[in-house]
Amino acid sequence: MAFDLKRVPLIKPIQMETSMNLIKKRQMDRLAKLNKQKGAHKSEAKGGNAKPKAASKLRKNMQKKAEVKVVDTPADSSGSDGSEADLNNLKDDVSDLENRVDDAESEIQAIKEMLDDESDFVGNPELETHKQMLVGLMDEVTSVEDIEERAPYKAEAIKRLEDFVNGFVSSGARYPNIVAVWVMIWLFDLKDIGRAMPLALHLVSQKIQLMPGRFNSNIATFVCDQVYDWAKAQLDAHKSSGPYLEQLMEAMEAEKWELNKVVKGKMYVIYGKHLDALAEYEPALNAYETAMDINPHAGAKKRIRELQAKLKV
Numbered sequence: 001m002a003f004d005l006k007r008v009p010l011i012k013p014i015q016m017e018t019s020m021n022l023i024k025k026r027q028m029d030r031l032a033k034l035n036k037q038k039g040a041h042k043s044e045a046k047g048g049n050a051k052p053k054a055a056s057k058l059r060k061n062m063q064k065k066a067e068v069k070v071v072d073t074p075a076d077s078s079g080s081d082g083s084e085a086d087l088n089n090l091k092d093d094v095s096d097l098e099n100r101v102d103d104a105e106s107e108i109q110a111i112k113e114m115l116d117d118e119s120d121f122v123g124n125p126e127l128e129t130h131k132q133m134l135v136g137l138m139d140e141v142t143s144v145e146d147i148e149e150r151a152p153y154k155a156e157a158i159k160r161l162e163d164f165v166n167g168f169v170s171s172g173a174r175y176p177n178i179v180a181v182w183v184m185i186w187l188f189d190l191k192d193i194g195r196a197m198p199l200a201l202h203l204v205s206q207k208i209q210l211m212p213g214r215f216n217s218n219i220a221t222f223v224c225d226q227v228y229d230w231a232k233a234q235l236d237a238h239k240s241s242g243p244y245l246e247q248l249m250e251a252m253e254a255e256k257w258e259l260n261k262v263v264k265g266k267m268y269v270i271y272g273k274h275l276d277a278l279a280e281y282e283p284a285l286n287a288y289e290t291a292m293d294i295n296p297h298a299g300a301k302k303r304i305r306e307l308q309a310k311l312k313v
Contacts, residue, residue, distance in 0.1 A: 116212030119176035130164045130179045137161070138182075154186040169202050181209055181219070188226040196226070197244045201251050220257040223248070224267055231270050241274045265295030272300065281307055 115134060137157035144150045165180045184203060187196035200223045203209045209219050217225070227248050231241040249271050252259070259267075272287030285307040288300035 115178050115182070116214050119178060119210055124175065126164065127175070127177065127179065130161060134161065134179050134182060151190060154189060158183055158186055158190075165199065169199065174206055174208065176208055176210060177203075178210075178212065181211065185212075185222075188230075191230065193227075193230055193244055197247060200226075201247065204257065205251065205255055207255075218258060220252075220259055221263055224252070224257075224259060224263050228266060228270055231274065235270070235273055235277065238277075240278075241270075245271055245274060261295040262297075265291045265298035267291075268294065269298050269300050272303070276303070276307075281311055285311065285313075 115131060115138070134157075137153075137160060141150050141153045141157060144153060161179055161183050165177075165183050168177055168180055180199065180203060184196060184199045187199065200219075204220050204223055211217060211219050211222055215222060227245060231245045234241045249267065251257070252264070252267065257264075268287045268291035272284045272291065275281075275284035275287060285304065288304045288307070291298040291300050292304065
């Protein structure tokens with residue numbers, strides 16, 4: 001929902017400073033009450049331990065833009081009726097503005113909940129528009145009960161969102177983008193590794209992207225798990241993993257991805273297995289040894305001994 005603050009009627013300077021103070025106090029009291037209600041609701045949902053959430057960036061920005069400077073001039077009894085009318089008009093304008101802020105915040109919160117979006121970033125009209133589009137597309141995807149039959153719906157959703165996501169990547173923009181994250185997830189679901197990998201590597205490199213709340217991992221771990229499963233399937237089918245597995249390994253080390261030792265260790269093991277299958281024994285041995293250094297339970301001890309005997313090292 002877009003707002004045009006220029007359309008809010010201009011307010012004439014008011015000579016009654018005390019009245020303006022009452023309006024500002026009313027605004028602050030209303031915000032405090034709203035925040036207290038939100039905090040109480042969240043506390044009740046989480047067992048009473050949650051802290052009230054601060055006013056959103058959108059509300060703060062709207063408040064700043066809605067502030068009216070008071071001209072401190074001597075009171076004139078003859079203009080009291082006009083001042084009272086101006087005051088009433090101002091109250092109506094403030095109330096209307098607050099209602100529109102409440103509506104916007106409610107809509108944004110509803111969209112975030114549907115997308116499992118844990119980002120607090122708001123204020124980008126293009127992003128918010130595509131979030132709303134994503135909500136509709138997700139409804140279409142999830143309306144299909146059979147997960148396997150969702151593939152064409154995911155492909156269509158990607159098609160609808162790809163221009164926005166490609167523009168986000170090519171522009172070098174850097175902000176939390178749940179739309180791009182969901183497109184990446186769907187590309188991996190479709191096993192479209194050629195399109196998933198460039199986007200995934202870009203999102204991980206930004207170090208600010210969050211996975212939807214339903215995923216119990218960070219984005220780097222998610223990408224590793226997806227590539228591991230794909231590379232293992234390639235190996236079982238006697239197919240190459242190039243160049244995508246190698247690209248991930250290079251980025252993982254160069255950018256120091258946040259991974260636990262189990263995930264990082266298994267990536268070196270699968271990389272070693274692919275090198276092993278290509279008879280690149282020395283690099284494979286190095287990969288296996290690195291895996292065991294990271295995680296002693298990575299499961300490469302036997303192959304390390306075999307390659308050491310083959311290479312006589």
